[in-house]
Amino acid sequence: MTSSDRNFPNDFVWGTSSSAFQIEGATREDGRGESVWDRFCARSGAIADHSNADIACDHYHRYSEDIDLMAALGTQAYRFSLAWPRIIPDGHGAINADGIDFYDRLIDRLLAAGIEPWICLHHWDLPQAIEDRGGWRNRDTADWFGEYTAVVAGKFSDRVRRFAPINEPNVLIWVGYNAGIHAPGQRPRDECIAAIHHINLAHGKAIKSLRDVDADLICGNIVTMAPVVAPGSAADQIAAAELTDCLWRRVMVDPLMLGRYPDLLADEIAPYILDDDMALISQPLDFFGLNHYNRLYAAQDPSCSFGVGETSPPEGVATTDMGWQIDGLALLEQLRDVRDRYNNPEIYVTENGAAFPDEQNSAGQVIDQPRVDFLYEYLCAVHDAIGEGIKVRGYFEWSLLDNFEWSLGYSKRFGLVHVDYATQKRTPKSSFWYLKEVFAANELLPPTRDYRP
Numbered sequence: 294m295t296s297s298d299r300n301f302p303n304d305f306v307w308g309t310s311s312s313a314f315q316i317e318g319a320t321r322e323d324g325r326g327e328s329v330w331d332r333f334c335a336r337s338g339a340i341a342d343h344s345n346a347d348i349a350c351d352h353y354h355r356y357s358e359d360i361d362l363m364a365a366l367g368t369q370a371y372r373f374s375l376a377w378p379r380i381i382p383d384g385h386g387a388i389n390a391d392g393i394d395f396y397d398r399l400i401d402r403l404l405a406a407g408i409e410p411w412i413c414l415h416h417w418d419l420p421q422a423i424e425d426r427g428g429w430r431n432r433d434t435a436d437w438f439g440e441y442t443a444v445v446a447g448k449f450s451d452r453v454r455r456f457a458p459i460n461e462p463n464v465l466i467w468v469g470y471n472a473g474i475h476a477p478g479q480r481p482r483d484e485c486i487a488a489i490h491h492i493n494l495a496h497g498k499a500i501k502s503l504r505d506v507d508a509d510l511i512c513g514n515i516v517t518m519a520p521v522v523a524p525g526s527a528a529d530q531i532a533a534a535e536l537t538d539c540l541w542r543r544v545m546v547d548p549l550m551l552g553r554y555p556d557l558l559a560d561e562i563a564p565y566i567l568d569d570d571m572a573l574i575s576q577p578l579d580f581f582g583l584n585h586y587n588r589l590y591a592a593q594d595p596s597c598s599f600g601v602g603e604t605s606p607p608e609g610v611a612t613t614d615m616g617w618q619i620d621g622l623a624l625l626e627q628l629r630d631v632r633d634r635y636n637n638p639e640i641y642v643t644e645n646g647a648a649f650p651d652e653q654n655s656a657g658q659v660i661d662q663p664r665v666d667f668l669y670e671y672l673c674a675v676h677d678a679i680g681e682g683i684k685v686r687g688y689f690e691w692s693l694l695d696n697f698e699w700s701l702g703y704s705k706r707f708g709l710v711h712v713d714y715a716t717q718k719r720t721p722k723s724s725f726w727y728l729k730e731v732f733a734a735n736e737l738l739p740p741t742r743d744y745r746p
């Protein structure tokens with residue numbers, strides 16, 4: 294490779310991603326309503342370190358400092374989510390002006406720093422009041438989500454042009470409803486099936502709400518995808534992998550991109566489909582948001598609602614602190630799959646990153662060489678994909694800050710910036726200084742140098 298071969302396209306977008314519940318804190322401040330995740334955290338044994346997100350990274354109060362960090366990183370775009378219960382505390386009905394004010398301040402501050410805001414409308418923190426009315430099992434929730442989206446578009450589309458409705462709807466189903474590890478907890482299979490269709494419908498209603506407010510808004514989806522590995526070659530093991538692949542990669546994507554449900558679940562879902570649902574769900578999108586972490590090792594698991602779950606990668610492979618395999622080729626394979634199956638859309642990698650047990654040394658530095666190596670490997674995959682003609686337009690690293698990692702609480706650190714939760718002190722890690730140089734050079738840089746301030 295020559296030096297110029299290592300460049301990214303001139304208009305390539307570099308950014309970071311986050312979600313409201315994982316960083317904001319201030320869960321009871323300024324009129325925010327309760328979310329399903331507040332309730333789930335209070336459930337005994339649900340969160341590994343018995344924590345909650347009441348304070349998290351205190352981003353609600355420290356957003357200005359965090360935007361300074363993004364600016365220092367050279368971030369061009371920042372993808373964040375809005376807390377639905379901060380904007381409409383009961384999920385539908387009265388709007389909370391203080392919630393709108395917070396996001397107004399955040400957006401204005403980002404724009405003043407020259408960073409483009411990308412809004413994700415929902416990253417799993419469903420208003421508890423809506424869960425109490427059946428949550429995603431209730432078709433009305435799709436309407437309420439459409440109404441909430443119209444409020445958001447009306448307030449912010451004068452300054453924000455990029456929107457995506459729901460982060461990783463497949464995780465809501467797979468990790469939440471099917472395995473019960475995420476809020477609102479496990480549900481029987483028929484309720485999972487209802488939720489699948491209603492979440493897809495909510496996506497469609499949100500896209501319509503956005504374009505009704507402004508037809509030129511740039512709208513996409515955000516899904517996490519990875520190749521699925523079968524537990525073995527026996528017929529029942531292959532069948533388990535096929536069902537896993539359907540639930541994980543297809544059932545929340547095929548309807549949006551192809552206008553139909555995958556054969557394996559189509560008959561079960563059919564009774565929930567009314568009138569023009571499929572047309573609404575499959576409205577053309579402007580971009581495909583792909584989150585990617587790790588190849589999924591499927592397992593037969595009778596404790597899950599669909600009888601399938603996931604297991605660890607084989608002994609001996611390199612993994613992150615999540616136990617997830619480090620394997621840039623999986624991202625390249627996934628990008629090819631999106632190109633081939635979904636008609637070569639414009640793709641943004643809207644999340645990719647890794648947890649490692651980072652520690653501050655006696656000089657107060659955090660030397661996270663494993664994360665630098667990880668980022669290099671995955672950026673090589675993105676670069677290779679572009680070389681193959683796959684339309685990857687940008688890369689958003691997950692995440693700027695260490696944050697609340699759902700049912701694992703604060704025990705996993707995903708940040709480019711270390712957060713000392715006792716003091717809320719932020720310390721950029723080596724990976725921050727590495728990506729700062731990558732962003733500025735718009736080029737794949739070797740992971741081997743010592744990246745420091």
Ligand code: GCO
Nearest residue numbers: 312460461464517584691698
């Ligand atoms: C997801 C979510 C993030 C996670 C991140 C690391 O992909 O599960 O979008 O909220 O924190 O992916 O697990």
